[in-house]
Amino acid sequence: RKEVEQDPGPFNVPEGATVAFNCTYSNSASQSFFWYRQDCRKEPKLLMSVYSSGNEDGRFTAQLNRASQYISLLIRDSKLSDSATYLCVVNKNNNDMRFGAGTRLTVKP
Amino acid sequence: DTGVSQDPRHKITKRGQNVTFRCDPISEHNRLYWYRQTLGQGPEFLTYFQNEAQLEKSRLLSDRFSAERPKGSFSTLEIQRTEQGDSAMYLCASSLDRARVEQYFGPGTRLTVT
Secondary structure, eight states: OOSEEEOOOOEEEETTOOEEEEEEESOTTOOEEEEEEEOTTSOOEEEEEEOTTOEEETTEEEEEETTTTEEEEEEOSOOGGGOEEEEEEEESSSSOEEEOOOEEEEEEO | OOSOEEEOSEEEEOTTOOEEEEEEOOTTOOEEEEEEEOTTSOOEEEEEEETTEEEEEOTTSOTTEEEEOTTSSOEEEEESSOOGGGOEEEEEEEEOSSTTOOOEEOOOEEEEEO
C-alpha cells in the first residue's frame, strides 16, 4: 500500500463548479499535512497547509481527519486557472515529506 | 528572485556518463532536500541536509548517486554511470529549520539519458 494515496483523476469540470479531492495516508504518526499545486512541467508550489481544525483560504477549504487518516481539498467556484495537478503531502517527521501521485484537474469554459 | 534555483534546467546525456546538478536554496533556509519525479508520479524523497550534514538518504539513492552540501549553502547531486532509468525531473527544495514547516521547490533539472 502506498503511503499517500490520491484519486489520480482526471477531474474535468466546468467553470464555476465545486470539486473535491481526497487523500488517505497510512502512517498514523504523521505530523503535518499540505496541499501543493503543480502545473505541467513546473515545480510544486504550496497551496495551503492543512490543520486539524480545518482551514479555508478564499475558494479553497482543506480538512483533516486524523482518526480516518484522511485529508480533503474543496475548490469552490472553480476557475480556468485552477487547472493543475494537486498533490497531497504528508510529513512523517520534520524531514520526510511523502507526496501522493497527484490528482489532475481540468476546468473547462 | 530569492527563491530556490537549480542549474542546469535541462540535461541530456548518454548512458554511462556522469552528471552533476546544483541547487541554491533560499538563503535563510537551513534544510535542503532532493527529490526525483517521473511522469505521473509525485516527487520521491532522495536525501536531506541540515546545514552541511546529510541526515537522511532514501533507499532510492543507489551508490551511483551522491549529494553534498559542503558549506551548508548550495548543494550538488551527482549521478555516476547514468542509466536510462535515471531520466526524470530532479527537484531541490529548502525549508526553515522548524517543525511542521513547508518546503519551497526550485524549478528542477530535467535529465534525459539516451
